[in-house]
Amino acid sequence: MPETIFQGLFDTDLTKVISVRDFMLCLATALILGLVMAFAYMYRTRYTKSFVVTLALLPAVVCVVIMMVNGNVGTGVAVAGAFSLVRFRSVPGTAREICTLFLAMGAGLITGMGYLGFAALFTLVLSLIFMLYNRLDLGVKKNGAVYKTFAITIPEDLDYTEIFDDIFQEYAVSHELIGVKTTNMGSLFRLTYHITLRDAAKEKEMIDKIRCRNGNLEIAVSRQETTITEL
Numbered sequence: 001m002p003e004t005i006f007q008g009l010f011d012t013d014l015t016k017v018i019s020v021r022d023f024m025l026c027l028a029t030a031l032i033l034g035l036v037m038a039f040a041y042m043y044r045t046r047y048t049k050s051f052v053v054t055l056a057l058l059p060a061v062v063c064v065v066i067m068m069v070n071g072n073v074g075t076g077v078a079v080a081g082a083f084s085l086v087r088f089r090s091v092p093g094t095a096r097e098i099c100t101l102f103l104a105m106g107a108g109l110i111t112g113m114g115y116l117g118f119a120a121l122f123t124l125v126l127s128l129i130f131m132l133y134n135r136l137d138l139g140v141k142k143n144g145a146v147y148k149t150f151a152i153t154i155p156e157d158l159d160y161t162e163i164f165d166d167i168f169q170e171y172a173v174s175h176e177l178i179g180v181k182t183t184n185m186g187s188l189f190r191l192t193y194h195i196t197l198r199d200a201a202k203e204k205e206m207i208d209k210i211r212c213r214n215g216n217l218e219i220a221v222s223r224q225e226t227t228i229t230e231l
Contacts, residue, residue, distance in 0.1 A: 026067060026112060026116065027064065029120070030062075030107070030111045030119075031057075031059070033108075033111065033123040034057060034059040034060055034108075036123050037056070037059070037103060037123060037126075037127055040130050040131050043130075043131045043134055043135075044134045045134060051097065055100060055101070059105070059107045059111060062105050062107075062109055062111075063109075063111040064112070065112065066108070066109055066113060107122060107123045146173075146199075146200050148196075148222070148223065148224060149221070149224050150195055150210075150220070150221055151192050151218075151219070151220040151222075152164070152191045152193070152210060152219050153188050153190050154188065154215075155188060155189075155214075155215060155217070156182075156186065158189075160177075163214075164210060167209050168195065171197060171202055171203075171206040172198060174195070176193060176195075177192070177193055178192050178193065178194055188217065194224060203221070
């Protein structure tokens with residue numbers, strides 16, 4: 001009776017059945033590799049609890065699915081189609097999160113195929129490289145302080161098309177008006193610019209001149225962010 005618990009209803013003499021020992025060994029390995037990837041992701045990275053838990057469990061889930069497919073081509077194609085439809089998060093993820101999910105799925109896939117040594121090597125090497133890149137701040141703009149977004153409020157009687165051009169030419173390498181919005185019942189305009197400063201130390205001096213031009217109305221300055229659609 002205990003031997004039949006882990007047998008499939010549709011198993012035949014030609015079907016290769018995975019032993020309970022091998023199943024538990026692969027599952028335990030996948031869980032350990034998932035934890036390694038989760039801790040590697042947490043290194044010098046902003047994260048959420050739900051994503052870290054998902055990352056730790058994902059290799060085990062993929063591993064079990066691959067073991068259950070067990071060489072069946074038709075089932076494998078169906079599983080691949082199901083994975084392509086799954087959304088791992090309710091909101092769009094960053095490129096880093098998407099890459100980490102693929103790494104976790106890769107580790108689970110290798111483990112499910114039974115190559116535990118390769119799975120461990122893959123996880124260790126990629127996790128170390130991931131942590132190294134984070135440590136080196138690979139891809140971070142060294143002069144990121146000069147890329148700013150200015151939101152400037154002006155009265156409705158001012159022509160916003162060229163009102164600040166002379167100031168921008170003095171303090172900025174480039175500037176671009178990316179948005180115009182009316183506010184305060186249409187009595188004010190809110191202009192949004194992307195600006196590359198010549199010297200970040202002169203930002204306040206530039207703001208003071210803009211304040212004189214816009215009647216000391218609100219000015220908001222923030223760092224330019226790369227949007228998800230631009231990744």
